[in-house]
Amino acid sequence: MDRKPIIAITAEDITDAYGDVYYMAKEIGDAVRRAGGVPVGAAVFGCVADYAEMADALILTGAQHVHPFRYGQTVGSFEAVMEISTSKDDFDFAILDAFLKAGKPVLGINRGCHIINAALGGTLLRAIPPKIYVDGAFVDANAADYSEVDGSYSLYTHGYGYQNIAIEHDSLLAKYLGETAVVNTFHHQACDKLGEGLRVTARAEDGVIEAFAHESRPIVGVQWDPEHTTEGYERDDAVYRMFIDMVTGRTE
């Protein structure tokens, strides 16, 4: 490819008291730009086939939970419904399908890796088992939960903060990140049984799946948000560089 690849990135779909907007977080666009791609936002359901024609690759983003019916389970509680956006699910599964049919590379970030896994027949771990603190826990206005005594993060082990992951030594990811890395963590769900053709490429210390890759197709997913600097984590473009290299065919 002798030009910069066009990377379609799904927009956040926000409807609330203030407005009805598509939102594009610049830190994701900036990371794609630094890695050598041209980031553009994709958002309209009726245009998914056009986006797959327009762009060289797709990045799936976002944070909402995937509706459990997408992987053969039931919701179970009314509280769980609050975490779901059916229109976002409809769009994400449709645009993923369009890019897979076109044979174009796909990267899933956080919710994006759940979408890929569910679409390929996998399931999600719907509530990562909580750590138990003897001193109780505190949940702040941002839904971040942490110990009242020592301030250590997260009643739920992956709810907020940072952690170590171990990367499969023979994976492409290891060539870009090494065999261990510190990553941020903002999720209550994770991939459980992996979809057809997907292989684990990284795990957290408690065994939660942190990254996967397809054994034969250009499909990768990571559970963390590589572009997002937070306490204990400096943004790292390695995952984006890996993906752009996959798109341009420059990986070893």
Next chain:
Amino acid sequence: MSKPLICINGGGAYDPKFEREGWATNKSYAAGVAAAGGVPVLMYEDGCAEDMAALCDGLILTGSFSYSPRPQLAERNGSVAGRKRVQLDRELYFAFKKAGKPIFGICLGEQIINVFEGGTNKNHFAIREGVEHIISSHTVETVPGSFIEKVWGTSFWVNSRHGNAIKDVAPGFKVTALSPDGIIEATEHETLPIWGFQFHPERMRGDRPDPLNGPDSTPLFAAFVEKCAAYRK
């Protein structure tokens, strides 16, 4: 690419100050473009103007919360909300204009094009002129032969949601519609494919159009998408 790609700009979500973290685009613009056979392409960063002008076939500069189109006023006012957006709107506008690609300016988009091209705007005209254009509706009278007259005819109802308006239209542009109280409601370039609207056509579609007695705006978006498609051939 089989369908025309239409770049739609964004602004700070909810408040112009939020533009540091991301761009937000009202869904109604994207829906209008998609319904007219175009493919909406959204912005994910600041430095995208050249690439967008190379990739896309047309540009829509959208409306927004009020902000100053002159960043240099920052020195006088202490701060100007929307500085990044002004800069990117300018870069997008001139990149698409240079490429000869069609441009729609809506509300603020119309006003900012006027400023970029050397015209002047008037702020808070309700106070000075006693004319109310905030969350109201009114008729417009169009100029025969203009782009908007060809789509919608000589007189029709539109929504009205603005506190500022064009005062003196920029050189090279002409007025193509006026409200009964004398506000400039549409403009177009004399030779280039650039059109501006003070009202919000993207809100004049769907199950609950604004105003209820206005024309459906899908033909207006379709006329624009058609121009973008024609440019490609």
